[in-house]
Amino acid sequence: MGAVINQFVINISLIFLFMSLTFYVMRTVLPIQRTSPLFVRFWFGVSNGLTAILLTINAIELGEARIDLRLIPIALSATYAGPFGAIVTLGLIFIGRMTIHGMSAPFVDAILMFIVFFLFSLVVSRVLINRVKGYAVYIGFGALLVLIQVTGSVGTGVFFNVFVPYFLMLSLGAWLCYWAAKKLETHLWMFLLHTHRATIDELTGLPNRYRTLEQMNDLEMSGKPWTLLVIDVDHFKQLNDTYGHLAGDAALRHIGQTLERNCPPSGFVGRYGGEEFLLVIEGSEDAKEVAEELVQTVRHTMFECQGEVIPMTISIGAAVAGHESSMVVFERADEALYVAKRSGRDQVRFA
Template identity: 85%
Template sequence: METGINSFLINISLIFLFMSLTLYVMRTVLPIQPTSPLFVRFWFGVSNGLTAILLTINSIELGDARIDLRLIPIALSATFAGPFGAIVTLSLIFIGRTTLHGMSAPFIDSLLLLLVFFLFSLVMTRLPIRQGRGYAIYIGSGALLVLIQVRGSVNETIFINVFVPYFLMLSFGAWLCYWAAKKIETHLWMFLLHTHRATIDELTGLPNRYRTLEQMNDLEMSGKPWTLLVIDVDHFKQLNDTYGHLAGDAALRHIGQTLERHRPPSGFVGRYGGEEFLLVIEGGEGMTKVAEGIVQTVRHTTFEFQGEIIPMTISIGAAIAGHEPSMVVFERADEALYEAKRNGRNQVKFA
């Protein structure tokens, strides 16, 4: 019995390992569901298929019999990724079983059970059932299919000594794996949400000061040439005083979107704070033309608020980085910005 329990724990650990790695790799596309993109459901099905094959290889010995828990990854795949995920998982199981054991009568019986399970998943997706309840139905239905298959072909002693422990292990393991999957999914989702909030400016949707300074530091550490543009919205206080803070917020969003649309392909734009933006560009050639083009683009891009067109211009201070810390580059660009504003705004000055 101790050997069976140890094997059970190893099997559950295998499911946890593959499930955790899969959800982590797919953390940017969570939650995984039957309506997720096809490639997401495919790879989720592949992961569960590989898990099922490993569970078959590491099957649990109960006396002279061997059982496995491959129904758990099949149910996970069907629950999260729908019929497509299930058929990918079942296909891998078919390939794995054929490769390892060849065609046999028990294998054919198992294949028929898997096909029935797949057809059942097609029906399940059309029913308005909560995910957890649907998973329980998959597990219960799979166990029922196994029971129907073995009840008439084994004696009572084998049934009690082998299949009763199997159903207990399956039930407990299935609950444990689903609970862990939901916890991991929720944790990764919350982590991404907090990361997003920590690095994105809520008003403009651009990277915030922290993320933009981090980009500057990355370019500094890379040793590549790079350029910094410090961008300030002209007469922003006057706009706020004349039209109100809602207009000011709308103007900042407008400027941010304009900069994002027209930045160079190697450029990274973020909001530094207030009415200031930073544009970090990899490279140092032709930056005068780039900066002047941005000033003209903003000047000629219409900003309308509550039916009124409001002229918008920006001033830019620019500095091409040498072999110096990124904050020194920022100070030079910032000083050039103040020179641009002193000279009448709506222009570019290079440090």
């Protein structure tokens, strides 16, 4: 009895391990569902297929019989990734069983069950049913297929000594795995949500001050040459006083989107605070051209508010990083910005 419990725990742990790794790797594309991109459903199916193969190899021994819990990853794949995920998982199991056992009679029976299960998943996918009920239906249908397969082919003693414990372990394991999958998906989703809120400026959608300074620090630590542009919106207080704060917010969004669209591939733009933005560029060769082009682009990009076209300009202070900390580079660029503003605004000045 103790050995069976130990093997059961090992099997459930294998499912947890692969499920955790899969959700973590796919955390940026959560939630995984039948409408997810094809590559997401494919790799989710692959992960569950590999899990099912490992469960087959680490089958639970009940006397002279060997049982496995591969129905759980099959049901998880069908529940989350729909029929496509299920067929990928079943396909890998097919390859695994053929490699391990060859074309035996039990293997052929198993393939027929897989085909029936896949056809059943096609039917379930067309029914409006929530995820937990769908998962229960898949587990129940899979258990029914096993029951049909063994009915009449095994004695009463074997049925009660092998298949009744199997159904009990399957039910308990299925519940534990679904509970863990749901908790893990929710946890990762909330983590990403809080990370997004912690690093993204809510008004402009750009990286916020913390994330932008972190990018500067990363470049400083890399030892590569880089350039910092400190960008300030000209006459912003006057715009706020004249048109109101809603217009000011719209103007900041307009500037932020303009900077993001015209940021070079090697650049990183974020909002530092108020009407000030930072643009970090790897290298220094094209920094002057990039800065001048940004000034001209903002000047010629129309901003319309309350039916009126409002001219917008920016001033930029720039500094090329030497062998100094990122905050020293920022201070030099900030000083250059004030020179640009005192010199008439709508221009670039390098430190």
